Amino acid sequence: MLHVAVIGTGSISDVHLRAYLDAADEVRVVALADVTVEKANAKREEFGLREARTYADVGELLAAEDLDLVSVTTPPSAHRPVAVQALEAGVHVIVEKPMAPSLEDCDAMLEAQRRSRKLLSVIAQNRFRDEMMQLKAVLDSGKLGSISHTRIASEWWRGRSYYDLWWRGTWASEGGGCTLNHAIHHIDLALWLLGAPSAVAAMMTNAQHDNAEVEDLSVAILQYERGLAELTSSVVHHGQRQEIVIQGERARVSQPWDVTAETALPNGFPAQGGDPDVVADLEEVAAGLAPLTHTGHAAQLRDVIAAIGEGRPPLIDGNDGRRAIELVTAIYQATIERRTIDLPLPPDDPYYRAGTLVQRAPHFFEKTASVGALDGDISVGGTDAPAGVGPAGA
Ligand SMILES: NC(=O)c1ccc[n+]([C@@H]2O[C@H](COP(=O)([O-])OP(=O)(O)OC[C@H]3O[C@@H](n4cnc5c(N)ncnc54)[C@H](O)[C@@H]3O)[C@@H](O)[C@H]2O)c1
Incomplete structure (x- = not known):
């Protein structure tokens, strides 16, 4: 049984949590982390993860828990620091797209992955x-x-x-x-x-x-x-x-x-x-x-879980994210x-x-508002575009 944590409990974390709960015979979500810990607490309630512990600080999470795998579902600028920290703590990492905002960031993540000999997979669910x-x-x-x-x-x-x-x-x-x-x-x-x-x-x-x-x-x-x-x-x-x-x-x-x-x-x-x-x-x-037995995020997360078990690289790795x-x-x-x-x-x-x-880069316009969260569902996994028309996500 792999012990998993999700770091960054906003919109897309739902898709990761659903996939992990669907693979409950192989993984258990033991912890959730978010800089706004109330969001992690709310997610724990929403998904009925009564035994999962919540953290505001990634360092604290990694020190306190015996983890096998984390999903990094933070905004892009936090992908590198969080993924590197997790890899350096000896934990396999699945990081949301885009891998990071620059090639230098990607290479720092790949270097941490090589040193740790853990897996690094970048989401490309389509x-x-x-x-x-x-x-x-x-x-x-x-x-x-x-x-x-x-x-x-x-x-x-x-x-x-x-x-x-x-x-x-x-x-x-x-x-x-x-x-x-x-x-x-x-x-x-x-x-x-x-x-x-x-x-x-x-x-x-x-x-x-x-x-x-x-x-x-x-x-x-x-x-x-x-x-x-x-x-x-x-x-x-x-x-x-x-x-x-x-x-x-x-x-x-x-x-x-x-x-x-x-x-x-x-x-x-x-x-x-x-x-x-x-x-x-x-x-x-x-x-x-x-036909695929699982599609989208569920399929990619299951591939990473299988790769950990089989000691093989995942189908989509850090080099794919970097490319x-x-x-x-x-x-x-x-x-x-x-x-x-x-x-x-x-x-x-x-x-x-x-x-x-x-x-x-040009500032086309200046940002005019900044809110912590927006109401409304996001569409992922075939529901964003008209049915059957295109990939989904973002
Ligand atoms: N694959 C897809 O189809 C898909 C779809 C939507 C979003 N995404 C990606 O997922 C990522 C998150 O997007 P979102 O829409 O869920 O954003 P969001 O703002 O809803 O959630 C991000 C969460 O991360 C938390 N956070 C920020 N910095 C953190 C840190 N250092 N440590 C811990 N928590 C931190 C925030 O408080 C927030 O709750 C982005 O990279 C985005 O591009 C992918």
């Missing part, structure tokens, strides 16, 4: 969805041929009040806007599906949230060996119609799931009806996958410096360092 697994299987089959173009629409919608929460809407505590905090889901998916691009061009703006320093819209172009990808990161899109559309040499596949294949007439124009054999072949690859931060950093750098950025970013690049974005 990989654990049947249609994402299908897309991955089709790409890995090589049956699409070379990839020409990918359109990644990480299009979300958030009202003005979203940025009233105390830690949102500033470069210092949120770490960035929708590129870092929303599109990170699709950025992880794109890197998982396509690998890392070699260069990035981008622009960003704040189109609708005049109460936040950070961007609410960015458009990036990613260069691959032969192909290109376009990534829209947004919290200004009504309808939240998120999509990943991959155009290969032989077919188009997408999420939401759709397969189309053209074939040429002698004159090179597309023939009526396309190529049904290619479509059938790709549909067969997708149909060959068994996503590297691409986000390059998008910010490209837009702030107004030039194309080559990847990977070397450690002597100023944008590698913690604090560079805080110094150099």
